[in-house]
Amino acid sequence: MINKNRNRLFTVLGTALIAVLLFSFVNRNDKLFAIAKNLDIFASLVRELDSYYVDEIDAESLVTVGINAMLEELDPYTEYIPEENSDDFRLMTTGEYGGVGALIGNRTGTNMILMPYKGFPAQSGGLRIGDEILKVDTVNVVEKATADISKLLKGPANTDVFVQVKRGEDTISVNLTRRKIVISNVPYYGKIDDQTGYIKLSDFTTNAASDVRKALVDLKSQGVTRLVLDVRDNPGGILKEAVEIVNLFIPKGKEVVSTIGKLESVNAVYKTTKSPLDKDIPLVVLINERSASAAEIVAGALQDYDRAVLIGRKTFGKGLVQTTVPLSYNSQVKVTTAKYYIPSGRCIQAIDYSKKDEMGNSSSIPDSLRNEFTTKNGRIVKDGAGIEPDRMIEPKSYAPITYSLVARSLVFDFGNEFYRQNNSIGAPSDFQISEDIYKDFVSWLEGKEYDYTTYVEKALDDLVKYAEKENYFEEIQPTIKDLKKKVSHNKEQDLITYQEEIKSALKEEIISRYYYQEGVVEASLYDDEDIDLALKVLSDQTELKNILIATAKRKN
Known part of the structure; x- marks a missing residue:
C-alpha cells in the first residue's frame, strides 16, 4: 500500500511538473518558469528524502504538511481538502450527512454524547446527553480522538451501526440505523410576546432561506407583526442563501452584495430576484463578534437599506469569498478568490492578510484607514471592521x-x-x-x-511580580499580605x-x-x-424610525 501511494504521489508530482513546464515553454513566462522550477525542486526533494532518509517516511503525509504550510502563508480560509475529508466538507456546505444525528465531544478526557438531534436515530434510539461512548461496532473508542469516533458513526444511510455507551454505572448497547441527516438552519422559532416573532438562524447551509421563509410564514399566520432575526454565533456559509434571506425583506431588483477579485470570472453582482415576503414588518437583527461571512452580508445589507435595526456587538469581519476548485484524485482546494462588498460599497473585512509583520502575523485595519459610506437614509457606516450595530450591548461577563x-x-x-x-x-x-x-x-x-482565582487575586499576584521585579516587594509585603487575607475568596x-x-x-x-x-x-x-x-425598540415605532434616520439628521 505504501508503494502504491508513493507511486501515485510521484505520478501526480511528475504530471503537474510536465504540464507546467510545457505551458512555461510555450508562453516564455518568467513567473510560470519560477513555479515549474520550484515544483521540480520540491518533487526532487521528496524523492530523495524517500530514498535516503534514515527512517521510513510517509511521503504522502509529508507532502500534505508542505501544502498546508504553504497555504498558511495566505489566509485562514484557503485550505486543502484531501479526498478523505470530502465528507466533512460536504457537511459544512450542505448540512447533510449519513449518520446517527448526534453532536459528540470530549469532556474532561471522556468522549460522550453532547447533544442528540431531536427525531434522529441517536435520540430515538435512546442515547442521551452525557452518555460515555465505549464502542462503535467492534472498535473500542475510549482512547480515540473525537474526530475518529465521528467518522465511525457516519456512513451510508440505511446501514446499521452498533453503539455501546456508559451511563452512570450502567452499560447500554444499541443498534442504530443510519439516516440521511439534514441539520436545520433554524433550530428554533416562536413568539416572544403576542406581536413579536423570533427566528434563530444558526447556519447558511443549503435551504437556509427556505427554512427562514417557512418560519416567517408560520409566525405571520400566528399574528406576528414584528420580528427579531438572530444571527449571533452564526459562522456564515452559502452566499446565495444570504441573498435570498435579504430578499425576504427588500424588493426585487435590489443589490445585496457584489464580489470583486483578480479574475473576471469571480466578479459578480447579486441582486434580489423575487418579490419580498414582507418589506414592511418592523425588524431587528441580533449580531455579535461570532457573526461572520454570510451572516454579515444579511445584517450589513439590511442595515445599508435601513431596513432593520442592528443590536448587539460588532461582527467578526470576514469579507472574503472562497471558491472550491477540484484537484487531482478527488482532492480540492478552497481558495479565497474575491472580496465581497455590500450595497453601501463597503467591504467589512477586518484583517489585512496581505501584510504581515516580522513574526508572520496579520493585523487589523487601523481606524485611520477605514472609509466612510452612507446607508440609503444617509446614515454613516464604515468599512474594514465588521458590521457595527446601531445599538451596542456590552458582552456579559461571568464570575x-x-x-x-x-x-x-x-x-x-x-x-x-x-x-x-x-x-x-x-x-x-x-x-x-x-x-x-x-x-x-x-x-x-x-x-x-x-x-x-478571582480577578482581584489575579491583580494582586501581578502586583507581586512587578514589585519583585522592581525591588519594591520588601516594602509592601505586609500590605500585600493583609490585602490577600481580606480578598481571599x-x-x-x-x-x-x-x-x-x-x-x-x-x-x-x-x-x-x-x-x-x-x-x-x-x-x-x-x-x-x-x-x-x-423588544423595547420594536414596541416604540418612533424610536425605531429615529434610529434609522438619526445620523442623516445630524449630517444635514
Whole structure:
C-alpha cells in the first residue's frame, strides 16, 4: 500500500511538473518558469528524502504538511481538502450527512454524547446527553480522538451501526440505523410576546432561506407583526442563501452584495430576484463578534437599506469569498478568490492578510484607514471592521466561580444527575431553578474540586511580580499580605453571591436534557439583554424610525 501511494504521489508530482513546464515553454513566462522550477525542486526533494532518509517516511503525509504550510502563508480560509475529508466538507456546505444525528465531544478526557438531534436515530434510539461512548461496532473508542469516533458513526444511510455507551454505572448497547441527516438552519422559532416573532438562524447551509421563509410564514399566520432575526454565533456559509434571506425583506431588483477579485470570472453582482415576503414588518437583527461571512452580508445589507435595526456587538469581519476548485484524485482546494462588498460599497473585512509583520502575523485595519459610506437614509457606516450595530450591548461577563463550575463540567454532570432522578420538568419558558434545586446542587458540590482565582487575586499576584521585579516587594509585603487575607475568596459565599448566573447555567443544562437544542434556545430568550432591547425598540415605532434616520439628521 505504501508503494502504491508513493507511486501515485510521484505520478501526480511528475504530471503537474510536465504540464507546467510545457505551458512555461510555450508562453516564455518568467513567473510560470519560477513555479515549474520550484515544483521540480520540491518533487526532487521528496524523492530523495524517500530514498535516503534514515527512517521510513510517509511521503504522502509529508507532502500534505508542505501544502498546508504553504497555504498558511495566505489566509485562514484557503485550505486543502484531501479526498478523505470530502465528507466533512460536504457537511459544512450542505448540512447533510449519513449518520446517527448526534453532536459528540470530549469532556474532561471522556468522549460522550453532547447533544442528540431531536427525531434522529441517536435520540430515538435512546442515547442521551452525557452518555460515555465505549464502542462503535467492534472498535473500542475510549482512547480515540473525537474526530475518529465521528467518522465511525457516519456512513451510508440505511446501514446499521452498533453503539455501546456508559451511563452512570450502567452499560447500554444499541443498534442504530443510519439516516440521511439534514441539520436545520433554524433550530428554533416562536413568539416572544403576542406581536413579536423570533427566528434563530444558526447556519447558511443549503435551504437556509427556505427554512427562514417557512418560519416567517408560520409566525405571520400566528399574528406576528414584528420580528427579531438572530444571527449571533452564526459562522456564515452559502452566499446565495444570504441573498435570498435579504430578499425576504427588500424588493426585487435590489443589490445585496457584489464580489470583486483578480479574475473576471469571480466578479459578480447579486441582486434580489423575487418579490419580498414582507418589506414592511418592523425588524431587528441580533449580531455579535461570532457573526461572520454570510451572516454579515444579511445584517450589513439590511442595515445599508435601513431596513432593520442592528443590536448587539460588532461582527467578526470576514469579507472574503472562497471558491472550491477540484484537484487531482478527488482532492480540492478552497481558495479565497474575491472580496465581497455590500450595497453601501463597503467591504467589512477586518484583517489585512496581505501584510504581515516580522513574526508572520496579520493585523487589523487601523481606524485611520477605514472609509466612510452612507446607508440609503444617509446614515454613516464604515468599512474594514465588521458590521457595527446601531445599538451596542456590552458582552456579559461571568464570575470566576461560574467559569470554573462550567469549565470543570460540574454544571454538565449535575444536569445528568438531575435528569436521572426526574422524569420531566416544566416547559422551557416556565422552568426555573428553584431554591431546592440550587440547594441540592450546592450539596452535590461538596468534596468536588472547583478552585479558581478571582480577578482581584489575579491583580494582586501581578502586583507581586512587578514589585519583585522592581525591588519594591520588601516594602509592601505586609500590605500585600493583609490585602490577600481580606480578598481571599470564599467559595461558599461566592455560591450565594453569584447564584443567579450559576442558576442560569444550570437551567440551560437541565433543559437541554429534556428539550434538546430547541429548548435551550427558547429558554434563553427570557434572560437576554439583546432580546430585551430588541423588544423595547420594536414596541416604540418612533424610536425605531429615529434610529434609522438619526445620523442623516445630524449630517444635514
